[in-house]
Amino acid sequence: MALPALLRTARAVLSLGPAEQLRPEKAFARGGLAVSAWDLSKNFGKLKAVDGIELQIREGEFFGLLGPNGSGKTTTIHMLTTLARPTHGGATVAGCDVRAQPVSVRRQIGLVFQESALDRNLTVEENLRFAGALYKMPAGLARARIDELLQLFNLDAKRRTPAGELSGGMRRAVDVARGVLHRPRVLFLDEPTLGLDPVNRRALWQFIARLRREERVTVLVTTHYLEEAAACDQVAFLNAGRIIGRGAPEHLIKQFGAYVLEVESPDPDGITAHFSARLGVGLKTDASVSFRIAEEHFSIAGLEAELDSRVRAMHLRRPDLNDVYLWLIHGGFGGRER
Amino acid sequence: MWRPLWAIIERELKWTVRQRSRLVSAMVRPLLWLLTVGVGFEAMLRETGAANYRAFLVPGLLAMVLLFGAMLASLSMVYDRESGVLRMLIMAPFAHSWIVVARWISATLVGLVQAAMLVVLLGVMGYLNGGISAPLLAVGLLATSMTCASVGILIAVSTRALDNFAVVMNFVIFPVFFLSGALYPVRHLPPWLRLVASVNPFSYGVDLLKHATIRGPAPFFGADFGIGADLLGLAAFTAVAVLVAAIRFSQDSVLEPLARWLSNGRGN
Ligand SMILES: Nc1ncnc2c1ncn2[C@@H]1O[C@H](COP(=O)(O)OP(=O)(O)OP(=O)(O)O)[C@@H](O)[C@H]1O
Ligand SMILES: [Mg+2]
Numbered sequence: 001m002a003l004p005a006l007l008r009t010a011r012a013v014l015s016l017g018p019a020e021q022l023r024p025e026k027a028f029a030r031g032g033l034a035v036s037a038w039d040l041s042k043n044f045g046k047l048k049a050v051d052g053i054e055l056q057i058r059e060g061e062f063f064g065l066l067g068p069n070g071s072g073k074t075t076t077i078h079m080l081t082t083l084a085r086p087t088h089g090g091a092t093v094a095g096c097d098v099r100a101q102p103v104s105v106r107r108q109i110g111l112v113f114q115e116s117a118l119d120r121n122l123t124v125e126e127n128l129r130f131a132g133a134l135y136k137m138p139a140g141l142a143r144a145r146i147d148e149l150l151q152l153f154n155l156d157a158k159r160r161t162p163a164g165e166l167s168g169g170m171r172r173a174v175d176v177a178r179g180v181l182h183r184p185r186v187l188f189l190d191e192p193t194l195g196l197d198p199v200n201r202r203a204l205w206q207f208i209a210r211l212r213r214e215e216r217v218t219v220l221v222t223t224h225y226l227e228e229a230a231a232c233d234q235v236a237f238l239n240a241g242r243i244i245g246r247g248a249p250e251h252l253i254k255q256f257g258a259y260v261l262e263v264e265s266p267d268p269d270g271i272t273a274h275f276s277a278r279l280g281v282g283l284k285t286d287a288s289v290s291f292r293i294a295e296e297h298f299s300i301a302g303l304e305a306e307l308d309s310r311v312r313a314m315h316l317r318r319p320d321l322n323d324v325y326l327w328l329i330h331g332g333f334g335g336r337e338r
Numbered sequence: 339m340w341r342p343l344w345a346i347i348e349r350e351l352k353w354t355v356r357q358r359s360r361l362v363s364a365m366v367r368p369l370l371w372l373l374t375v376g377v378g379f380e381a382m383l384r385e386t387g388a389a390n391y392r393a394f395l396v397p398g399l400l401a402m403v404l405l406f407g408a409m410l411a412s413l414s415m416v417y418d419r420e421s422g423v424l425r426m427l428i429m430a431p432f433a434h435s436w437i438v439v440a441r442w443i444s445a446t447l448v449g450l451v452q453a454a455m456l457v458v459l460l461g462v463m464g465y466l467n468g469g470i471s472a473p474l475l476a477v478g479l480l481a482t483s484m485t486c487a488s489v490g491i492l493i494a495v496s497t498r499a500l501d502n503f504a505v506v507m508n509f510v511i512f513p514v515f516f517l518s519g520a521l522y523p524v525r526h527l528p529p530w531l532r533l534v535a536s537v538n539p540f541s542y543g544v545d546l547l548k549h550a551t552i553r554g555p556a557p558f559f560g561a562d563f564g565i566g567a568d569l570l571g572l573a574a575f576t577a578v579a580v581l582v583a584a585i586r587f588s589q590d591s592v593l594e595p596l597a598r599w600l601s602n603g604r605g606n
Contacts, residue, residue, distance in 0.1 A: 074598070074601055074602070078594070078597055078598070078601070081429065083428060083429075083593065083594070083597035084590070084593075084594045084597060084598075085590050085594070103431050103432060103433060104431075106429055106430065106431045107431035109429075110429075111429050113422075113425050113600060113601055114601060114602065115422065115425070115600070115601075115602075116422045116425075117422040117423070117425030117426045117429075118422050118423075118426075119349070119422060119423045120422070121353065121356075122349070130345055130349060130423075130426070131426055133341055133342055133344075133345030134342045134345060134346075134426060134427070134430040134431075135342075135430065135431060136341050136342060136431075178426070190601060
């Protein structure tokens with residue numbers, strides 16, 4: 001009586017049971033969604049690290065999950081990659097349920113951590129071969145795939161270099177190659193460019209763009225560098241565990257307004273009081289206030305007449321994703337309308 | 339499953355063989371015991387008429403190599419902070435418990451490699467002359483190594499308080515070693531210590547190795563339990579330990595903090 005129960009538990013724990021054989025690809029093809037999350041939530045004690053988010057990421061899409069430190073990006077990625085269990089709600093990734101079919105999910109995704117997932121003592125090639133074995137790739141297939149990826153990432157010359165001797169940028173590239181070795185349908189990148197210099201950052205995005213072009217892999221990325229997120233098809237802004245804005249970057253920027261007017265002044269409060277009747281509530285920092293300008297034909301010529309000693313400088317520029325982000329986080333856009 | 343399993347084990351063994359200094363110190367430790375404690379006690383005991391303490395010490399020292407080799411190898415698993423490989427492993431497409439099983443198997447093999455080296459050394463030094471049973475020795479080393487590895491794996495997934503070598507030495511290795519019959523026969527101990535020794539799985543490993551190396555009737559220094567009892571004790575403990583470790587490692591309370599740690603790297 002006790003022994004069969006024990007064996008059953010062992011089988012369940014080692015996933016030798018029939019659950020392993022489920023073939024979920026059909027569901028994936030039907031929905032066309034690479035990632036779908038509903039009411040996805042994670043609590044740590046009282047803290048709602050992720051608080052009921054909905055996500056739909058279409059197959060092949062380049063999706064950016066953006067937000068300040070501690071907003072829940074990593075926690076979200078962990079739930080989608082089966083490394084953390086949702087407190088409530090759920091998600092499917094590549095057609096598989098993250099709770100019920102974690103192994104099938106992991107088979108079809110790649111995750112690149114901030115920190116390297118390579119063995120420093122093994123060479124680049126040995127590392128990739130080891131990764132291939134973990135995915136049960138036949139040796140011949142793995143070899144061909146490794147060649148292909150080393151070419152794609154310009155790493156051919158580093159094939160026999162121990163991973164510990166690579167520069168930060170190259171190691172990250174090898175990490176990405178490792179993440180897509182098994183041709184995952186969805187690639188998760190958690191702040192892939194953190195700690196890289198601008199040159200390596202650009203190179204890494206080029207690799208990812210090339211991967212997306214050649215393999216049509218769906219990519220979900222988190223980053224703090226919003227210029228980088230401008231290349232995404234869709235972005236979602238996360239704050240305190242909730243999605244506070246989402247859409248295509250161009251669309252969000254257009255929705256935001258035609259211009260941003262920045263007024264530099266030692267007295268931001270006075271400036272706000274002065275302009276808010278005409279320009280709406282501004283976004284204050286230590287020494288400046290910025291205003292959203294909706295009209296395409298806005299001119300600062302009229303305002304210049306009112307320049308007095310309180311204003312040091314004034315400039316008008318086109319908004320970018322950073323503005324969208326800042327306005328969303330601080331008081332939200334649309335704060336004026338309310 | 340065997341392909342990823344083999345890849346993990348192969349990597350581990352390659353690493354063990356490359357680490358010369360660790361191998362050397364694994365050999366020096368028991369030999370030092372043999373030549374200090376062994377010689378000292380033998381001199382003292384000879385006065386009382388008991389013979390050949392060093393021969394008695396041999397199985398205990400073989401077991402000691404396994405305790406250090408296999409147990410530390412599996413203990414280093416979960417919190418193997420320097421290597422990024424654990425990141426690869428937790429994302430790999432198999433149940434997380436396999437990580438535990440793979441580490442258990444490779445730690446067992448690491449222990450066996452070291453024990454085999456010591457057997458050769460002891461043989462050369464003439465300590466294994468007196469009719470040893472080779473098959474029983476092999477079985478004993480294997481079973482003991484599996485048990486030591488399973489202790490390590492169980493500790494590794496159960497607590498982070500023991501992730502430091504000195505703490506493990508004080509609170510695990512020394513008590514387990516001293517209360518096992520490795521240094522003195524269990525049957526002459528006071529009853530409460532005898533009780534402790536008989537619930538210490540390591541005692542059965544030491545005992546099995548005594549069966550293999552100390553032959554013939556040896557009223558004072560012989561084995562304390564039967565071979566069957568030894569095997570049963572080792573097997574039962576190992577099975578339970580590995581199962582519990584595997585179950586525990588796949589639980590959220592262990593996995594989630596680990597994943598978080600692996601994500602954020604050093605710090606927080
Ligand atoms: N295991 C845990 N226990 C307690 N709190 C946690 C745990 N994991 C995460 N948190 C908290 O949940 C919140 C979200 O963390 P998360 O790492 O997801 O944020 P993030 O958006 O990835 O931040 P960053 O940009 O700094 O990487 C934080 O307040 C964090 O402290
Ligand atoms: Mg994070």
